[in-house]
Amino acid sequence: MGIQFKTDETFRDDFSYRNSDAAILRFPFPFGEDKYMYSVNIEPHGKAGGSPAFDHAFDVDEHYVAECRERAIVLDHDPKRCQVLPHMMPAEWDTLELLMESLSTDYPEHFSLTRDGTAWHWINRPLGLDRRFVFGDASTLPCGPFEYITRQAQGDFTLQDQRDDNLYVDGGMVTTQADWSLEFDIGMSFHEWHGPVPLAHEIGVFDRALQYLLRLQYGHPVRRLNWTMTINPRLDTSPENYPDWGPDRTTVTAENIAGKLHLRVELQTLFRLPRSNAILFGIRCYLISLQDIERVEKWRKRLHRVLATLPPELVEYKGLTRFHHMAVSRLAAMDDGAPLSLGIQPDQARLPA
Amino acid sequence: MSDQSIKSRPVYQSLAMDLSGLRHLLVSDSPAYRFEAPPDREVEVWFVAAPDQEGRIPPSGTVRERGFRSPRHLIDRLDHRLAQERMGLRLYVSGTEGFLWDVFNTAQRAGMTRQEIFQCQSGTQARRVACVHCRTFNHGVTTTIVRCDGCGANLFVRDHFSRRLSAFMGVKIDAEVAGEVPPAEQAYS
Numbered sequence A: 001m002g003i004q005f006k007t008d009e010t011f012r013d014d015f016s017y018r019n020s021d022a023a024i025l026r027f028p029f030p031f032g033e034d035k036y037m038y039s040v041n042i043e044p045h046g047k048a049g050g051s052p053a054f055d056h057a058f059d060v061d062e063h064y065v066a067e068c069r070e071r072a073i074v075l076d077h078d079p080k081r082c083q084v085l086p087h088m089m090p091a092e093w094d095t096l097e098l099l100m101e102s103l104s105t106d107y108p109e110h111f112s113l114t115r116d117g118t119a120w121h122w123i124n125r126p127l128g129l130d131r132r133f134v135f136g137d138a139s140t141l142p143c144g145p146f147e148y149i150t151r152q153a154q155g156d157f158t159l160q161d162q163r164d165d166n167l168y169v170d171g172g173m174v175t176t177q178a179d180w181s182l183e184f185d186i187g188m189s190f191h192e193w194h195g196p197v198p199l200a201h202e203i204g205v206f207d208r209a210l211q212y213l214l215r216l217q218y219g220h221p222v223r224r225l226n227w228t229m230t231i232n233p234r235l236d237t238s239p240e241n242y243p244d245w246g247p248d249r250t251t252v253t254a255e256n257i258a259g260k261l262h263l264r265v266e267l268q269t270l271f272r273l274p275r276s277n278a279i280l281f282g283i284r285c286y287l288i289s290l291q292d293i294e295r296v297e298k299w300r301k302r303l304h305r306v307l308a309t310l311p312p313e314l315v316e317y318k319g320l321t322r323f324h325h326m327a328v329s330r331l332a333a334m335d336d337g338a339p340l341s342l343g344i345q346p347d348q349a350r351l352p353a
Numbered sequence B: 001m002s003d004q005s006i007k008s009r010p011v012y013q014s015l016a017m018d019l020s021g022l023r024h025l026l027v028s029d030s031p032a033y034r035f036e037a038p039p040d041r042e043v044e045v046w047f048v049a050a051p052d053q054e055g056r057i058p059p060s061g062t063v064r065e066r067g068f069r070s071p072r073h074l075i076d077r078l079d080h081r082l083a084q085e086r087m088g089l090r091l092y093v094s095g096t097e098g099f100l101w102d103v104f105n106t107a108q109r110a111g112m113t114r115q116e117i118f119q120c121q122s123g124t125q126a127r128r129v130a131c132v133h134c135r136t137f138n139h140g141v142t143t144t145i146v147r148c149d150g151c152g153a154n155l156f157v158r159d160h161f162s163r164r165l166s167a168f169m170g171v172k173i174d175a176e177v178a179g180e181v182p183p184a185e186q187a188y189s
């Protein structure tokens, strides 16, 4: 039967984005324990782990069509949100192959790929695309291969070149980011682009994460969850457009917080690419409103405990300062302090009305 | 915003000759530079005249020295020179941070590697600030907050540095509440 796409949703202006009950229950809730601190939280990217969002290499859900449209709007305003340095062309083709193979294998009712040597035929039914092209010949596509395929995927992507025992972010499609700029960061090394993150450098998180990634093997992708909070279901919270979305942070009140405040979770996946030896980093963004979190008993209690004990440096870095206390006091009233199961799974199969 | 130490910015050293090089070129954005080469090695020096020269090319002391009117003038000529270079050149750069990375990027485009380029910061600590919103470069910034030449936003100068842009990031400080702009402090001079 396939996925029922919500084709009319928006992530700007009237913000009509909503999650169905099924989308809430499959949400990759990022807190497996009552406290949160940075760590090298990297694990193999396979089916287990507490959310069906992990079942496929690249998760496609009911927001697919609307997110691809949102991406096109952002790129129309600012084409530099997609940039790849010229030496990364082999990694561009690797990315196209990985995405087309994964999507057509995992969602055959929506995507199909037929290969005859270098003559490829790609069909994307939700977006109404039917394209024959020559693999390896960029002139047979309407734009670069990386841009072509990431315009047809949910979430941001970056390409890391590996050299001198380091990773360099030498390309990306970045339109749904939590406040970082590809135009500013492109070409930086692992520690450079992570420069602004507080505390994590000092406790060795980035040293160890880099060592882990340098040894990443083809065919053994890994993942981690990262999170922040966003006012309104807005995907494009770029520093470029901060003058436009910054004022949203002042609009939160005790009355409207449950509808306005969204937990923003990034399912980050890392794939070694076969020909280029580059690493593809997927940053798949999921948004859920506070009122929808509250419908899951375990999640509302856990979110309360995590927010109440969050280190002040993280509150500030993640931009929560103006509404953090409001969220904590609202959630405190719904938390009896009872012990919660470890792990991120919701522990309930249905939602109250 | 509580940026701590600047992880994206390198720690610059003083310059010392890399004896594995066959030819050595020092470029400086001022006539005052410091470089000590072993007596048996030759170093070519390109330097920018002091501003009081007002466009005159200063006479050079030796054949190994060459003056330029401005950093831009020097880098344009360097671009041309590097296109004709072969393996074995070592490039030493002395000057303000913006100049160091403008030269570095020019050299990389010409095919030089990180290992062949040496940088030493000297002169003003003033920052070049790239507005993340409108992409205008603001030069010679000495304060924690600067009004963007391009879009007029009051930018907070973040401690996040891009070598490619040769600039720090400027982010609108009162994006959330218009007019909430603390007084700018003198910080980099």
Ligand code: HEM
Residues within 6 Å of the ligand: A038, A039, A040, A041, A042, A158, A160, A167, A169, A179, A180, A181, A185, A193, A194, A195, A196, A197, A200, A205, A206, A209, A213, A224, A226, A227, A228, A281, A317, A318
């Ligand atoms: C290799 C691909 C990766 C890329 C391109 C990437 C990129 C980024 C960027 C751009 C930021 C925001 C920095 C800013 O404020 O400007 C960030 C934050 C962060 N990254 Fe990464 N990252 C990668 C992998 C990892 C890995 C493997 C870890 C594992 C520990 C990690 C941990 C973090 C943490 C803890 C933060 C702070 C997030 C927050 O508090 O919201 N990153 N990353």
